[in-house]
Amino acid sequence: MMSDFRKDDHGNWWFHVIGKGNKSAKISVKDEYINVWMDRYRRFLNLSPRPSPDDSAPLLQSLTGRAGLSEGHIRTLVQEVFDFALERMRADGFPDDDIKNLRSASLHWLRHTSATADAKVRDHKDLQADLRHQSLATTVDTYYNSRDEERHRSNKYLVIEDR
Secondary structure: OHHHEEEOOOOOEEEEEEOHHHOEEEEEEOHHHHHHHHHHHHHHOOOOOOOOOOOOOOOOEOOOOOOEOOHHHHHHHHHHHHHHHHHHHHHOOOOHHHHHHHHOOOHHHHHHHHHHHHHOOOOHHHHHHHHOOOOHHHHHHHHHOOOHHHHHHHHHOOOOOOO
16 A cells, blocks of 8 residues: 555655565665655656555556556566566567576566665665565675675786795
């Protein structure tokens, strides 16, 4: 629901969720998302620019007027986008390796891709909280210790002196 987006006393926006084990949590929301993307989306839906605590509009609704979209419906729509992209890639002559990489895409893959990008600029404890990982080790091992490209780059230009 739109009301799951809530602003705290400091002006920070949070998305409140119920996750595994029926546990509630809140995920920090970037100001740009609220000020640009949410504003744009809500205006498209003929809603006020910002969600309010009593906003009963579904977060995602169909263009045919159906209320909220189920998790299964969202997965199907995202998969259709991936499938369409694969067909375009084939038609445009992309390399088979690129096509193969996109074939493994899923909602979980999107989450992982976003977290990988976030890890470059966010504190590991903040990312852990937003990903709702129970263990900090899961976040650190997955997103901070697996930077093989950077690790290899740090080794690439070492100068070994003759002794």
